[in-house]
Amino acid sequence: MKQLFDLAGVFGYISLLTVGGGMAAFPELKNLTVDTYHWVTFSELMHYYSLGQLAPGPNMMMVASIGAQVAGLPGAAVVLVAFILPTGLFTFGIGRLWNHLDKWPWRASVQRGLGAVAVGLVAAGAIVLARGALNDWLTVVLAIAVFALLMRTKINPAIPIVGSGLIGLILYWAQLH
């Protein structure tokens, strides 16, 4: 039971940090789920995160995986509600207030100021993920190749990511033989 409360607290808190996208919260997600609570290992977290990029819908539905690994289906449910409800209610309220905020001179200031911080948080998240995920020449090459491909084409991101996985499988198979 205490575990469910801990899950709710951690994911409720993390949801507040997802300014500019789920990646902004990744460093904190790693701190809490890996280093503080030991719910998952860093490599499990990375694997769930990457699988989450392949799943449909919002890209952070991987939080459900952590909840499920810790406490089964109730864990997944608690994590999802904690992750979606607080910011959801906030968005709902602001959505209704928005027309009034239109005339508020600070609105553009908030958007521009938080925009810069959001870019920094996403970059920091990418660095934390890269530290764990890039540890030999193959992974570095794959990351650069996916980056270059997605910058230059409008291909669905799922394709090069699955492609990376297949290359990993082929090279593993080649090593064995």
Place this chain on the structure above:
Amino acid sequence: MKARTAVPPAAKVPLAPPPTLWRLFLGFFIMGGTSLGGGVIAYLRTGLVTHYRWLDDETFVELMAISQSLPGLNATNMSILAGDRLRGWPGALLGALGMCLPGASLMTAAAFAVGVGGDDPISKAFLHAIAAGAVGLVTVVGVQLGAKMLYEIADYVFVAITVVLVAFLHVPVLYTLIGVGAVAIWWHRPRKTGPRDIKAPPHEDPLV
């Protein structure tokens, strides 16, 4: 049917009447289940504006600006705002639920599958390689977000400070968000009379 009278007669393509709650849930569930590979916002636009004609493009862009400047996932925020416009709070609830359910169920199932095969070297080889690919994807997302959000040298300084604090000095994200965010908002504070106003770039609303 208030929405119908709100559409001016000159509108090119008339909006469809607001869907029933069940149709709304189904629509978001389908969009949530087919938006593979991220970029959910593009799928939402195709669905809401082009396919179902529940929203016009101006409304969609307006809701997107709100979604992006608030905490929470963009796609979830969009579903809440669009659902609310269409059917009030039950619409917001069902929209978000429909959007999140497919991915969340799959990821829950993945936890059980990975839990079984977690130490299997073959799945490790696969998962480790897709994690490397994900680094490439996340970097692209960061670059694209930066192209949209950063206008002047000061913005790049805020980015650099945020990166150093979070990724290298391990300052909690919350303190960084509040601290650097407050300074950055203050830097971009409304200036009606100062000389900066004259030179201000034509990006009053960077998100639209």
